[in-house]
Amino acid sequence: MHEFNFKDNELYCERIKVADIAKKVPTPFYLYSYKTLADHYKKLKVAFNSMRPLICFSVKSNSSLAVLKALVKNGAGLDIVSGGELYRAKLVGANPKKIVYAGVGKRPDEIADAIKFGILFFNVESEEELDQIQHIAESMKKKANVAIRINPDVIPKTHAYITTGKGETKFGLDFETVHKIFNNKWKYPNLNLNGVHIHIGSQILDAKPFENAIKKVLKFLKDCRIEVEYLNIGGGLGIMYSIEHAQTAKAFAERVLPMLAKSGLKIILEPGRFISGNSGVLVTKVIYNKRTPRKKFLIVDSGMSDLIRPSLYEAYHKIVPVKVASSASDTCEKTDVVGPICESGDFLGKERLLPHVESGELLAVMGAGAYGFTMSSNYNSRPRASEVMVVGDKFYVVRKHETYRDLVKGESIPKELR
Numbered sequence: 517m518h519e520f521n522f523k524d525n526e527l528y529c530e531r532i533k534v535a536d537i538a539k540k541v542p543t544p545f546y547l548y549s550y551k552t553l554a555d556h557y558k559k560l561k562v563a564f565n566s567m568r569p570l571i572c573f574s575v576k577s578n579s580s581l582a583v584l585k586a587l588v589k590n591g592a593g594l595d596i597v598s599g600g601e602l603y604r605a606k607l608v609g610a611n612p613k614k615i616v617y618a619g620v621g622k623r624p625d626e627i628a629d630a631i632k633f634g635i636l637f638f639n640v641e642s643e644e645e646l647d648q649i650q651h652i653a654e655s656m657k658k659k660a661n662v663a664i665r666i667n668p669d670v671i672p673k674t675h676a677y678i679t680t681g682k683g684e685t686k687f688g689l690d691f692e693t694v695h696k697i698f699n700n701k702w703k704y705p706n707l708n709l710n711g712v713h714i715h716i717g718s719q720i721l722d723a724k725p726f727e728n729a730i731k732k733v734l735k736f737l738k739d740c741r742i743e744v745e746y747l748n749i750g751g752g753l754g755i756m757y758s759i760e761h762a763q764t765a766k767a768f769a770e771r772v773l774p775m776l777a778k779s780g781l782k783i784i785l786e787p788g789r790f791i792s793g794n795s796g797v798l799v800t801k802v803i804y805n806k807r808t809p810r811k812k813f814l815i816v817d818s819g820m821s822d823l824i825r826p827s828l829y830e831a832y833h834k835i836v837p838v839k840v841a842s843s844a845s846d847t848c849e850k851t852d853v854v855g856p857i858c859e860s861g862d863f864l865g866k867e868r869l870l871p872h873v874e875s876g877e878l879l880a881v882m883g884a885g886a887y888g889f890t891m892s893s894n895y896n897s898r899p900r901a902s903e904v905m906v907v908g909d910k911f912y913v914v915r916k917h918e919t920y921r922d923l924v925k926g927e928s929i930p931k932e933l934r
């Protein structure tokens with residue numbers, strides 16, 4: 517469920533017409549619904565309530581300060597993967613004791629900053645990283661909390677590029693190495709090795725791969741007599757982009773809770789897409805209609821630089837006209853919705869049954885709240901889109917559209933060439 521709905525053939529975000537926002541904000545823009553963000557967070561919270569887990573929103577899925585603040589205000593922690601994300605976490609007043617930090621390539625300065633801030637723990641992904649954190653914590657005369665990310669080698673049944681829990685990926689450590697690390701705890705006097713972490717992939721529609729991974733990890737802890745305080749089961753919960761049957765928070769919790777409750781461990785979840793995915797849309801304007809002997813195209817003012825998921829993963833996003841003419845369904849035609857970028861891979865949707873949409877009219881690309889703006893770029897020297905948040909019947913531009921001046925910020929030309 518989300519707060520983007522049609523009333524009288526017009527798309528609304530909460531209580532505002534999307535077309536009215538577009539009268540004030542130039543396209544393209546990302547549009548987020550505060551209520552949807554808060555509702556999705558609460559759904560997970562309620563479903564897992566019996567274990568009172570820490571729910572750390574995965575900042576990489578949507579790092580808008582407004583989105584982060586919305587969730588932090590509702591009690592969420594944050595899952596970060598860089599110094600930049602830590603900086604954002606500080607700006608929104610996140611509680612350090614609700615921050616977990618993953619990622620295979622944490623730099624020494626990033627590690628030092630996170631220790632200084634007093635985060636809950638690092639999710640450590642290699643032995644060298646563990647040595648590095650020990651070294652930095654020792655030099656700072658601090659004790660750092662650490663969870664070891666285990667790669668449980670399970671098949672999450674999702675796109676290869678968002679699979680992270682299979683043995684051949686770069687993420688986490690194999691069981692044998694993790695066992696060795698816990699046996700050699702004495703090597704790390706400045707670290708509290710107090711947790712284990714898994715994150716097996718993203719857009720996973722079924723609980724089975726999670727069950728398999730959790731089962732494997734709990735058996736491993738038991739067999740090796742490893743005692744920890746926390747089990748972080750990662751993110752990865754899938755959402756509905758089109759016709760897929762994504763599990764609800766309640767159904768997911770019912771499947772994994774019995775195992776988790778039996779473990780007696782404190783539980784952490786790191787959902788990104790589940791919270792932000794359907795909380796946002798990309799609003800774009802049709803620039804041209806184009807017909808070739810083989811195809812009908814709608815050329816719009818956003819493309820792979822704004823939303824790369826279709827090009828990168830062949831991801832499907834539903835595309836709808838923001839205003840639907842009442843006769844529209846009679847005249848639908850297969851249409852490719854493409855951007856202005858000079859790549860054949862620059863499309864938002866292919867062969868979509870769409871009514872005729874005049875140039876100047878608006879389309880909404882649905883389910884664009886996760887891995888949308890955060891993966892956008894300036895390719896083809898295109899300024900990045902603005903971000904807008906609706907709260908009830910008000911909207912706020914929470915990030916301005918970039919300007920041409922922003923595009924060249926920090927650039928210079930060697931004096932010999934001037």
Ligand SMILES: Cc1ncc(COP(=O)(O)O)c(C=O)c1O
Nearest residue numbers: 574715718751752786787788789
């Ligand atoms: C370590 C970690 N945790 C959580 C997430 C969030 O995943 P999702 O948005 O699928 O919930 C990711 C995404 O890549 C991740 O790498």
